[in-house]
Each structure stands twice: as structure tokens, then as C-alpha cells.
Amino acid sequence: MTDPDGQSPRERYRAQLRAEIKQHAWEQIAAAGVPALSLNAIAKRMGMSGPALYRYFASRDELITALIRDAYRSLADTVRTAFDSGADLFGLAGVIRGWARSDPQRYFLIYGTPVPGYHAPDDITAISSEVMTVLLEACGALSAGSPATPFDSHLENHREWADGHPATAATLHRALSFWTRLHGVLSLELAGHFTGMAFDPELLITEEMETLPPR
Amino acid sequence: MTDPDGQSPRERYRAQLRAEIKQHAWEQIAAAGVPALSLNAIAKRMGMSGPALYRYFASRDELITALIRDAYRSLADTVRTAFDSGADLFGLAGVIRGWARSDPQRYFLIYGTPVPGYHAPDDITAISSEVMTVLLEACGALSAGSPATPFDSHLENHREWADGHPATAATLHRALSFWTRLHGVLSLELAGHFTGMAFDPELLITEEMETLPPR
DNA sequence: TGTACATCAGTGAACGCGCGTTCACTGATGTAC
DNA sequence: TGTACATCAGTGAACGCGCGTTCACTGATGTAC
Numbered sequence: 001m002t003d004p005d006g007q008s009p010r011e012r013y014r015a016q017l018r019a020e021i022k023q024h025a026w027e028q029i030a031a032a033g034v035p036a037l038s039l040n041a042i043a044k045r046m047g048m049s050g051p052a053l054y055r056y057f058a059s060r061d062e063l064i065t066a067l068i069r070d071a072y073r074s075l076a077d078t079v080r081t082a083f084d085s086g087a088d089l090f091g092l093a094g095v096i097r098g099w100a101r102s103d104p105q106r107y108f109l110i111y112g113t114p115v116p117g118y119h120a121p122d123d124i125t126a127i128s129s130e131v132m133t134v135l136l137e138a139c140g141a142l143s144a145g146s147p148a149t150p151f152d153s154h155l156e157n158h159r160e161w162a163d164g165h166p167a168t169a170a171t172l173h174r175a176l177s178f179w180t181r182l183h184g185v186l187s188l189e190l191a192g193h194f195t196g197m198a199f200d201p202e203l204l205i206t207e208e209m210e211t212l213p214p215r
Numbered sequence: 216m217t218d219p220d221g222q223s224p225r226e227r228y229r230a231q232l233r234a235e236i237k238q239h240a241w242e243q244i245a246a247a248g249v250p251a252l253s254l255n256a257i258a259k260r261m262g263m264s265g266p267a268l269y270r271y272f273a274s275r276d277e278l279i280t281a282l283i284r285d286a287y288r289s290l291a292d293t294v295r296t297a298f299d300s301g302a303d304l305f306g307l308a309g310v311i312r313g314w315a316r317s318d319p320q321r322y323f324l325i326y327g328t329p330v331p332g333y334h335a336p337d338d339i340t341a342i343s344s345e346v347m348t349v350l351l352e353a354c355g356a357l358s359a360g361s362p363a364t365p366f367d368s369h370l371e372n373h374r375e376w377a378d379g380h381p382a383t384a385a386t387l388h389r390a391l392s393f394w395t396r397l398h399g400v401l402s403l404e405l406a407g408h409f410t411g412m413a414f415d416p417e418l419l420i421t422e423e424m425e426t427l428p429p430r
Numbered sequence: 431t432g433t434a435c436a437t438c439a440g441t442g443a444a445c446g447c448g449c450g451t452t453c454a455c456t457g458a459t460g461t462a463c
Numbered sequence: 464t465g466t467a468c469a470t471c472a473g474t475g476a477a478c479g480c481g482c483g484t485t486c487a488c489t490g491a492t493g494t495a496c
Contacts, residue, residue, distance in 0.1 A: 010460075010471080017472095033330050035250035040449065051451075052473050060450065105331075112328030114406045115248050116320075125411075151422045154414060161412035176419060184399025191329045196340075197376035199369060204391060207366045207428070215426060225438080225493075232439095255482065266484075267440050275483065 018056045018066075020046065025067060029105045037064065068120060071106045072127040075099060079134045089138050093182050093209050097202070104190045111183060135175040136162060142170040146214045149173070170214050181208045233271050233281075235261065240282060244320045252279065283335065286321045287342040290314060294349045304353050308397050308424050312417070319405045326398060350390040351377060357385040361429050364388070385429050396423045 040050040057063040082095040100107040155169040189201045255265040272278040297310040315322040370384040404416045
């Protein structure tokens with residue numbers, strides 16, 4: 001018997017429990033980092049036996065991959081929604097910073113220290129490029145005639161990654177600067193490297209966004 | 216019996232073995248990340264029994280702290296030496312990037328995902344501020360009369376962290392932009408987020424450094 | 431120079447622990463006729 | 464509506480493993496007289 005979602009009660013229950021497991025996983029990560037993520041510990045917290053979780057995730061790795069996928073999905077949706085609601089680059093910077101600050105561990109799971117040897121499956125890299133697509137759209141169509149910098153001309157020859165996107169080199173440059181500048185402030189802020197420096201990172205970000213190329 | 220170093224043979228042997236242990240620790244981290252760092256595994260690789268390492272490091276945590284300290288020390292020395300040899304901000308950016316690329320795991324141990332609840336001892340934060348001191352020196356004495364941006368005036372009121380340093384707000388701003396921009400590109404590059412984008416990060420960094428504030 | 435003693439590096443056994451994962455199973459839920 | 468069967472969630476025991484750390488010890492190295 002199926003319901004309007006095309007889901008049987010059992011399927012809905014499965015999805016619900018998968019979500020609950022993931023939520024507990026995030027709590028563990030927030031408490032002690034990714035290395036502390038343990039299927040047995042999650043099961044115990046949920047009042048189940050350890051092996052029960054294997055009905056929902058084939059392995060610890062699969063659970064972590066699911067968390068990474070969710071993180072990218074959440075970021076991509078957040079950014080897309082903001083842009084479609086009319087946000088410009090300043091707005092996007094604020095939205096991304098808010099997203100990151102609301103759950104630093106989720107941010108670091110994506111943009112923090114990479115695990116040696118781990119390679120994300122293709123569908124995840126596809127989601128991550130959604131983010132870049134929005135950034136390119138938000139950077140607008142900058143005229144190709146603007147005075148090209150050396151990096152701009154370099155980008156003319158290395159723009160396969162923006163494949164299909166009708167962005168000029170100046171636009172690519174702007175998007176890359178947006179991304180790297182924002183990430184620079186954000187990751188240092190969230191990692192606590194500004195502790196003891198009492199300035200407001202938001203003001204720094206604002207000014208960094210005001211001075212994006214092309215200038 | 217002491218030698219010219221003021222070290223007994225035994226002390227020199229201790230120091231040498233501590234260094235050897237740390238080297239094996241770095242190799243383990245490079246191979247599988249910090250979580251995989253295991254005292255027993257290091258001992259086995261060195262042909263010793265596990266408990267022997269406790270003569271050299273009181274615990275796994277103390278070993279990790281020593282690694283972090285060494286990493287900061289190495290960066291601070293590298294930056295200081297380069298600056299004293301006449302490097303400007305461009306030179307420093309190159310030197311820091313080279314330092315990071317020569318051992319990405321060491322870079323991420325410092326600037327990557329923070330471990331929840333871990334607080335570095337005071338001597339380590341002192342070393343990290345050495346780096347900032349060099350940056351401030353390299354940013355030079357910018358005139359206080361340059362057109363102050365909103366962030367500049369904000370910094371006028373929040374500059375305790377540069378305590379004792381006779382830097383203007385414009386200089387602090389310049390140093391912060393240098394640091395965050397460089398870190399933004401570098402951490403994304405080293406984490407592999409540019410994979411598939413065939414551009415050269417060095418050119419992006421160069422241009423980011425050319426457009427540092429004040430402008 | 432030799433002897434007595436203290437220092438300390440390293441060993442091997444043992445501790446308790448929690449991990450990921452497998453397996454055979456019970457029992458509840460859903461399906462087909 | 465009831466009955467027979469299939470599906471699947473969850474359990475408990477067990478596997479082998481490696482971890483950090485402690486302890487009592489052996490034996491080599493250094494020190495004092």
C-alpha cells in the first residue's frame with residue numbers, strides 16, 4: 001500500500017530513522033569531532049543495539065558520506081534560494097556566513113581538513129558545483145572588454161570547469177575571489193584564530209566584498 | 216659530564232629520540248590523518264614496545280601538542296627568516312604557500328578543522344602571534360591619514376590584539392586581508408577544492424596580493 | 431682505577447575499553463490469495 | 464475476512480582488533496667516592 005508520496009509506511013519509517021541517526025551523528029561530531037563518530041555510540045543513544053544501524057547504513061563510511069552529501073545539499077539549497085530571492089554578492093556572503101556559523105562542524109566537514117585518501121562520489125562533486133554556478137550567476141555578466149589582468153587572461157585558457165556557463169574571464173575571476181576571500185575569513189573565524197582580536201569579522205567581509213575584482 | 220651544548224649524552228639521546236618519534240607521527244598523519252595517530256603503531260614502526268614511548272611523551276595528547284607547537288615554530292621561523300632577508304608581502308605569500316604545500320597535513324594541523332574542546336597552551340598562541348607580528352612589520356607603516364574605511368575606524372577601537380605594536384588601523388587592515396586572502400586560496404587549494412579547475416592558484420594569489428587595502 | 435650506588439631506557443604482561451562488523455535468531459508488519 | 468507466506472526491523476552473542484595506559488621488572492649507563 002502506497003500513499004501520496006509513493007512511499008509505503010515502511011519506507012517512510014526507514015527514511016525517518018535514517019534522519020534520526022544522522023542527527024545523532026551530527027551531535028557526536030559537534031561534541032568531539034569526526035573521529036569520535038561511532039555507530040555503536042549512536043545506537044546506544046537511540047536505545048538500540050549496535051548492529052541495528054546496519055539496516056540503515058551499510059557502514060560507518062557510508063554514514064559519513066551521507067552527512068557530507070547533506071551538508072553540500074543544504075549549502076547549495078541555501079545559496080540558490082537566497083539568490084533566487086534577489087540576494088546579491090553581499091547578501092550571499094551573509095547567507096553563507098550564517099549557514100556556516102549555525103553549524104561550524106558541518107562547514108568544516110566540507111571545507112576543513114581533508115581526510116587523506118577519501119574521495120567524494122560524483123554526485124557530491126555535482127552538488128558542490130551547484131554552489132559555484134550560483135556564484136557565477138550572482139557575479140553577473142561582466143563585459144569581456146574590461147581591462148584584463150594577467151590572471152584574467154590565464155583564466156581565458158583554463159575555463160573548462162565553468163563548462164557550459166557563459167561567463168567571461170572577469171566573471172570567473174570575481175567568483176573565485178568571492179569564494180576564496182569569504183572562505184579565508186570564515187574558516188579562520190570559525191576555527192577561533194581571531195580569538196583575542198576583538199574586531200568584527202563581518203565588517204572585514206563586507207569590505208572584502210566591496211573590493212572584489214574587477215576594479 | 217656535559218658537552219658544549221650543556222647537554223649530557225643521555226639528554227642528547229632523549230632529544231634525538233623525541234625527534235624521531237615526532238617524525239614517525241607526521242608520517243602517520245600524512246598517511247591517514249590525525250585520528251590515525253597511535254603511539255603503539257609508532258613504537259612498532261620504530262622497533263620498540265609501546266610503553267617505551269611513555270619515556271618521551273607523557274601521553275598521546277602531549278605528542279600532538281608537541282607537533283602543533285613544532286608546526287607553529289616552523290612557520291614562524293620561516294616567515295621571520297624570509298622577512299629579515301628582505302621579502303615583501305609578495306615574497307612572504309610565496310614562502311608561506313611553499314611551506315604549506317611542502318606538508319599540507321602540517322598546515323591543516325594548525326589552520327584546519329579545530330578539535331572541539333582542544334585549547335592550545337599559552338606558549339603556542341605566543342608563537343602564532345609571532346607570525347602576525349612579522350606580517351604587521353611587512354605591511355609597513357601606512358600613514359594614519361589615508362582615507363579610513365568603516366573597517367579601519369572599527370579597527371581603531373579594537374586593536375588591543377596588536378598590543379605594543381605601533382601599527383595604524385590601515386596597517387592592521389592590510390595585514391588581516393593578506394592573511395585571510397592567502398589562507399582562503401591556500402586552504403581550498405590544499406584541500407583539493409580546485410580539482411577540476413585547471414587554473415594556477417599562484418596567479419590568483421599574486422593578484423589578490425596586488426589589490427590589498429588600502430587602495 | 432675500581433667499586434657501590436643511583437638513574438633511567440626499554441620490556442613484556444596485563445588492564446579495560448570500545449570499535450566495526452558478521453551471524454543466526456525472533457517477532458512484528460505487510461502481501462497475496 | 465481469514466489464512467499462508469514473505470519481508471524486514473531489531474536483538475544478543477561473538478569475532479578480532481588495536482587502542483592508551485599501568486606496572487613490576489631487567490639491564491645498561493652514568494655518578495660519587
